[in-house]
Amino acid sequence: MLKWRGLIAEQGRSGQSVAAFCRERGLCAPYFFAWKKRLGQSGTERFVEVQVPSTAEPAQPTTSHSQAIEIRLGAGRSVLVEPGFDAHHLRAVLAALEMRA
Incomplete structure (x- = not known):
């Protein structure tokens, strides 16, 4: 599982499509997608903390x-x-x- 987690992170940083990334490394793209989905459902790295500066003003909606x-x-x-x-x-x-x- 750690191997796939590392490969998925590496693919994300590479900027390559999953197909190109897998082809270059001799990986099976369907397995890659299956692991990506499986690990994505585990809740890891799902949310990013957002901090709003206290000086932020609410955005004014436009008519359109x-x-x-x-x-x-x-x-x-x-x-x-x-x-x-x-x-x-x-x-x-x-x-x-x-x-x-």
Whole structure:
């Protein structure tokens, strides 16, 4: 299990797709995905602590995005989630961003 945990972390840092990472190391991609899912369900490294500075002012909603949710990723990047979003698509985007982190 520790081997797979290390490989999954290494793949995330590599910036490579799972297929390319596995091909380069002679790993079976379906096994990689299965272990990634299994270890992801164990609750490890799921949440990141967020600290809001005491001087932060609440964001003022705009008329066009008043119901939207903005997820700030740092380094000037953010994801704007509009009402009626596709949850499956959002999960895929967040998973891809998590792999790049």
